[in-house]
Amino acid sequence: MGTIMARQKKDGAKSFTAVIRKKKGGKIVLTLSDTFSSRQAAERWMKKTERDLKDKGALDRAVAARHRKTWSGVIQEYSDASPDAFGKTKTANLAYLQRLDFGKMIVEETGEHDFFRLAQDLLRGVQAPPANPAADCPEHYALKPRMPQTVNSYMATLRTVVSYGGPISKVQMPIGDFESAMRTLKHQRMVARSAVRNRRPTLDELDRLLTHFHNRYLANRRSVPMHKVIGGAITLAHRQEALCSIPWRDLDEEKARLIIRNMKHPRQTQGNDIETWVTAEGMRIVLSMPRKKDRVFPYSPDTISRLFTEACQILGIEDLHFHDLRHEAISRFFEIGLGGGSRDVVMKYTGHSPDGSLSRYIHVEQIGDKYADWRWWPILFARL
Secondary structure, X not given: OOEEEEEEOOOOOXXXXXXXXXXXXXXXXXXXXXXXXXXXXXXXXXXHHHHHHOOOOHHHHHHHHHOOOEHHHHHHHXXXXXXXXXXXXXXXXXXXXXXXXXXXXXXXXXXXXXXXXXXXXXXXXXXXXXXXXXXXXXXXXXXXXXXXXXXXXXXXXXXHHHHHOHHHHOOOOOHHHHHHHXXXXXXXXXXXXXXXXXXXXXXXXXXXXXXXXXXXXXXXXXXXXXXXXXXXXXXXXXXXXXXXXXXXXXXXXXXXXXXXXOOOOOXXXXXXXXXXXXXXXXXXXXXXXXXXXXEOOOOOHHHHHHHHHHHHHHHOOOOOOOOHHHHHHHHHHHHOOHHHHOHHHHHHHHOOOOOOOHHHHOOOOOOOOOOOOOOOHHHHHOOO
């Protein structure tokens, strides 16, 4: 019989780790363990596992399985083998897949139903143990259903490991089983591509947001000048991560050029440094920022996102994301006929490649500039 060890967490809750050790010829040949939120669950797992190991040949199979690769292991080896860092989403998805029960499965024993069940669990909202063990508690595992688009993101990330991880880990990847499962998942609409957003802020919404943030900044000059960040977003047309990472050294004031380092790309983000052009309005906002730090907008992207979301909730502005300001900027470039309305010229400002996703950001609503004589320009151009 195995043993159960109880551990007190910082929040006062307890966790119970069940450990089973098996000997053969006087030596320990197998150690199995798992952690549960209750002693009863640990005991059930231990009894079932002990019973299963008594079946003929079960112990030998379990010992052999310990020497085979799990999905968690091959995901780690795939990540370690990459000379460049992955993007934020891919890194988070890979780490999450490792923590799921799926991560414990043996690669060679994974069939199409296992991939289907993984997506099914993700859709239902099954939660992996938290990355921080101190945050582990029964409430964490409450189901939080996901959208088919989110499930598709996880499965697309896993596809890269299935497609390219075999030679790295020296295992035969079940590529056929994965693709078969994906066909069924698409047929059942359990995975789906992200819908194209066409949300743009109205002038009234921008006026309310800028009033909110400008008043907040005037009341506390140490707060993030979000009115400047929003102005930068709708004139530079870059993502919030890129916006917050621009160093002053990458600005060419004379030529009105800006280098965006590691610009997001579906295949190669790391090292994808793109020189972009800067609009006259964008240049005036950039030059209005103080050069006390090494970055033009020296703020955390997560902080920017949180402040923007909180402001929208306070002001009753529905379904508006900070990333929608990129849609606003690019759509306006076409409405005002920037560069004669040429896509090739607009791409110089946005940093898109000819085969990129520029079209997803074009939602033209009028001809001409809705920001003509905008009352916020003088405030956005003023030095902090």
